[in-house]
Amino acid sequence: xxxxxxxxxxxxxxxxxxxxxxxxxxxxxxxxxxxxxxxxxxxxxxxxxxxxxxxxxxxxxxxxxxxxxxxxxxxxxxxxxxxxxxxxxxxxxxxxxxxxxxxxxxxxxxxxxxxxxxxxxxxxxxxxxxxxxxxxxxxxxxxxxxxxxxxxxxxxxxxxxxxxxxxxxxxxxxxxxxxxxxxxxxxxxxxxxxxxxxxxxxxxxxxxxxxxxxxxxxxxxxxxxxxxxxxxxxxxxxxxxxxxxxxxx
Amino acid sequence: xxxxxxxxxxxxxxxxxxxxxxxxxxxxxxxxxxxxxxxxxxxxxxxxxxxxxxxxxxxxxxxxxxxxxxxxxxxxxxxxxxxxxxxxxxxxxxxxxxxxxxxxxxxxxxxxxxxxxxxxxxxxxxxxxxxxxxxxxxxxxxxxxxxxxxxxxxxxxxxxxxxxxxxxxxxxxxxxxxxxxxxxxxxxxxxxxxxxxxxxxxxxxxxxxxxxxxxxxxxxxxxxxxxxxxxxxxxxxxxxxxxxxxxxxxxxxxxxxxxxxxxxxxxxxxxxxxxxxxxxxxxxxxxxxxxxxxxxxxxxxxxxxxxxxxxxxxxxxxxxxxxxxxxxxxxxxxxxxxxxxxxxxxxxxxxxxxxxxxxxxxxxxxxxxxxxxxxxxxxxxxxxxxxxxxxxxxxxxxxxxxxxxxxxxxxxxxxxxxxxxxxxxxxxxxxxxxxxxxxxxxxxxxxxxxxxxxxxxxxxxxxxxx
Ligand SMILES: Cc1cc2nc3c(=O)[nH]c(=O)nc-3n(C[C@H](O)[C@H](O)[C@H](O)COP(=O)(O)OP(=O)(O)OC[C@H]3O[C@@H](n4cnc5c(N)ncnc54)[C@H](O)[C@@H]3O)c2cc1C
Ligand SMILES: Cc1cc2nc3c(=O)[nH]c(=O)nc-3n(C[C@H](O)[C@H](O)[C@H](O)COP(=O)(O)OP(=O)(O)OC[C@H]3O[C@@H](n4cnc5c(N)ncnc54)[C@H](O)[C@@H]3O)c2cc1C
Numbered sequence: 001x002x003x004x005x006x007x008x009x010x011x012x013x014x015x016x017x018x019x020x021x022x023x024x025x026x027x028x029x030x031x032x033x034x035x036x037x038x039x040x041x042x043x044x045x046x047x048x049x050x051x052x053x054x055x056x057x058x059x060x061x062x063x064x065x066x067x068x069x070x071x072x073x074x075x076x077x078x079x080x081x082x083x084x085x086x087x088x089x090x091x092x093x094x095x096x097x098x099x100x101x102x103x104x105x106x107x108x109x110x111x112x113x114x115x116x117x118x119x120x121x122x123x124x125x126x127x128x129x130x131x132x133x134x135x136x137x138x139x140x141x142x143x144x145x146x147x148x149x150x151x152x153x154x155x156x157x158x159x160x161x162x163x164x165x166x167x168x169x170x171x172x173x174x175x176x177x178x179x180x181x182x183x184x185x186x187x188x189x190x191x192x193x194x195x196x197x198x199x200x201x202x203x204x205x206x207x208x209x210x211x212x213x214x215x216x217x218x219x220x221x222x223x224x225x226x227x228x229x230x231x232x233x234x235x236x237x238x239x240x241x242x243x244x245x246x247x248x249x
Numbered sequence: 250x251x252x253x254x255x256x257x258x259x260x261x262x263x264x265x266x267x268x269x270x271x272x273x274x275x276x277x278x279x280x281x282x283x284x285x286x287x288x289x290x291x292x293x294x295x296x297x298x299x300x301x302x303x304x305x306x307x308x309x310x311x312x313x314x315x316x317x318x319x320x321x322x323x324x325x326x327x328x329x330x331x332x333x334x335x336x337x338x339x340x341x342x343x344x345x346x347x348x349x350x351x352x353x354x355x356x357x358x359x360x361x362x363x364x365x366x367x368x369x370x371x372x373x374x375x376x377x378x379x380x381x382x383x384x385x386x387x388x389x390x391x392x393x394x395x396x397x398x399x400x401x402x403x404x405x406x407x408x409x410x411x412x413x414x415x416x417x418x419x420x421x422x423x424x425x426x427x428x429x430x431x432x433x434x435x436x437x438x439x440x441x442x443x444x445x446x447x448x449x450x451x452x453x454x455x456x457x458x459x460x461x462x463x464x465x466x467x468x469x470x471x472x473x474x475x476x477x478x479x480x481x482x483x484x485x486x487x488x489x490x491x492x493x494x495x496x497x498x499x500x501x502x503x504x505x506x507x508x509x510x511x512x513x514x515x516x517x518x519x520x521x522x523x524x525x526x527x528x529x530x531x532x533x534x535x536x537x538x539x540x541x542x543x544x545x546x547x548x549x550x551x552x553x554x555x556x557x558x559x560x561x562x563x564x565x566x567x568x569x570x571x572x573x574x575x576x577x578x579x580x581x582x583x584x585x586x587x588x589x590x591x592x593x594x595x596x597x598x599x600x601x602x603x604x605x606x607x608x609x610x611x612x613x614x615x616x617x618x619x620x621x622x623x624x625x626x627x628x629x630x631x632x633x634x635x636x637x638x639x640x641x642x643x644x645x646x647x648x649x650x651x652x653x654x655x656x657x658x659x660x661x662x663x664x665x666x667x668x669x670x671x672x673x674x675x676x677x678x679x680x681x682x683x684x685x686x687x688x689x690x691x692x693x694x695x696x697x698x699x700x701x702x703x704x705x706x707x708x709x710x711x712x713x714x715x
Contacts, residue, residue, distance in 0.1 A: 016564035034565035185561035188548045
């Protein structure tokens with residue numbers, strides 16, 4: 001069984017991002033970039049399926065400029081077998097990403113496509129679902145357990161107030177939630193091996209997709225600064241403030 | 250608590266204000282000791298002056314009244330330096346907590362002695378700069394305390410100790426005089442540099458009231474690599490190989506015994522499956538692909554030489570932090586075995602021989618003692634930990650560890666090492682000072698103390714007896 005995993009290059013989760021002075025976007029100058037944490041979980045899940053003898057090949061695909069090859073190499077170091085980059089410039093909207101992924105799906109015909117439920121930069125939570133619609137594949141989103149069983153995959157989903165388990169016919173789409181697994185560290189020997197793994201580069205035209213823009217970013221602004229806390233001298237003062245200033249009691 | 254006479258209390262209250270003089274057990278408990286627990290706090294009182302002038306007045310008063318003073322910072326010290334167990338007056342620096350006079354051209358900033366280390370770090374960050382002295386207690390320790398102990402930490406291999414960042418110190422001596430030492434100058438060869446005597450003096454020369462520190466460029470992107478090595482000698486080879494090729498910010502080590510316990514108790518992931526007797530943790534600057542290439546080259550070469558068995562490298566800041574936890578969580582993890590601890594140093598190249606000798610002597614006498622090694626090996630600084638066997642009573646364990654200390658310090662002495670790498674001497678290591686300092690040196694230190702503090706009121710009984 002072939003598994004396709006989508007990986008995105010995003011600003012590192014631990015970086016304190018700043019808005020550009022003119023508010024036009026987030027300032028990504030000299031900022032540490034990493035693999036999107038949910039994509040990392042997707043790679044780990046695919047590699048585990050391979051280690052369990054379920055998957056035969058894991059392909060990591062990323063859409064972006066040349067720099068995203070770094071994240072493909074990370075996926076290869078974690079255990080993916082080969083990589084695909086679809087070369088694009090600038091920010092690409094979820095719909096375009098979904099169309100490009102559909103192009104790759106048609107080329108590779110994977111039985112399972114695993115994506116992160118969202119990327120931590122745009123927080124869109126759309127790509128997996130759009131790909132499902134475009135490719136006509138069933139989807140199991142927010143997965144915390146994935147079990148492949150014959151020609152079906154069982155996905156336990158993290159939904160409001162509990163867990164829901166769905167059973168999908170393959171080929172299918174899974175998007176990962178945080179608790180699906182804990183990704184491994186990239187071992188240095190595997191990073192070295194990853195350099196020799198195949199990495200193909202396609203253009204959107206190769207996949208028959210036109211990159212279009214539907215959204216305009218109007219403004220980016222930082223959240224309001226939090227007010228410093230205060231210390232009160234007595235319980236009475238606290239009660240008084242809660243009653244008369246905060247008006248919560 | 251040894252009580253002060255009413256008029257003594259009111260004399261102190263006249264200086265600092267009545268509510269800034271604490272003479273009850275709560276104040277003693279809170280301010281009368283540091284992180285160590287071997288001594289019961291018994292100060293005569295606690296004072297919290299709010300200005301340099303008030304500190305001077307308190308010191309002058311104490312001198313007249315024949316009271317000894319214990320300067321008290323963040324009380325995170327690990328050598329019983331900020332301990333008042335003999336009726337001393339505790340002088341708390343908490344209220345001298347202003348940060349001001351930032352100079353972007355000089356890249357310096359002035360701190361009250363009571364500024365918390367983490368606040369200084371945050372201040373520097375807000376200015377686009379970096380205060381590089383960092384350790385686990387930075388959220389509580391104070392800049393004055395850091396200077397008084399010449400604190401080190403995890404970035405020493407890259408940035409040095411506190412000493413390297415202090416460009417000015419104001420000190421109130423044992424006579425109440427205010428010295429303004431070095432005043433932020435980079436070059437100042439006009440006579441002895443008294444500032445460097447004050448740094449690391451553990452409160453025995455006077456009260457540090459203000460510190461001017463210089464700030465560094467922010468470190469940029471750092472990556473963490475963990476390597477499994479077959480023996481300690483190999484760690485030295487790895488260090489030698491990595492230096493010059495990587496901009497190292499930290500070079501730490503820990504043993505498999507340490508790793509196994511951290512992984513189990515903190516529910517962390519092992520760095521890789523291969524088990525090795527020791528691990529090296531390297532933090533290095535990774536501004537670009539070339540730096541990662543250099544790290545890979547170091548890995549390849551050290552594997553080829555048989556110095557490294559396996560390794561991994563962080564792919565994100567989150568992974569770098571998780572890998573650091575393998576090292577930083579050791580202390581907390583092993584605290585459940587109430588370990589005997591010792592912070593010692595030798596020359597970097599001497600560490601493997603030193604460790605082997607300590608291992609040999611401890612396991613010969615006490616084969617059931619489990620030794621856990623970790624530390625800043627790139628600085629020659631190792632932390633020896635001996636876990637208490639469950640069935641051994643505490644007092645028996647402590648008695649045996651007393652013996653262990655003597656053997657360890659004898660080995661330190663043979664290697665020309667230091668009985669205290671970064672935590673100072675305080676009360677904890679006073680009786681062992683002569684294992685690293687000659688009688689002549691200690692006599693000179695006494696002489697220096699007499700010059701700064703003729704009546705011996707500043708933290709008496711710490712480091713050495715007069
Ligand atoms: C979890 C933990 C981790 C630690 N890690 C490290 C580490 O990695 N590296 C390291 O070097 N240390 C470490 N320490 C030890 C300790 O944090 C440092 O020694 C620190 O510099 C002490 O600062 P403090 O303000 O808490 O000083 P205190 O404990 O209050 O005092 C220490 C000594 O300095 C004197 N003193 C304090 N303030 C003044 C002043 N204003 N004027 C004159 N004398 C003064 C005191 O009398 C005492 O002798 C650690 C401690 C803990 C608890
Ligand atoms: C052309 C020229 C350029 C210079 N440029 C610089 C410069 O750029 N920067 C700079 O800092 N200096 C400079 N100097 C000054 C001088 O070279 C330095 O101060 C140098 O370090 C002095 O070394 P010396 O061996 O000549 O010492 P000496 O002149 O012999 O002695 C200097 C002092 O040190 C003492 N001393 C010497 N040896 C010992 C010892 N072994 N133990 C104890 N005390 C000792 C002496 O008693 C004396 O007090 C310059 C001098 C000249 C002539």
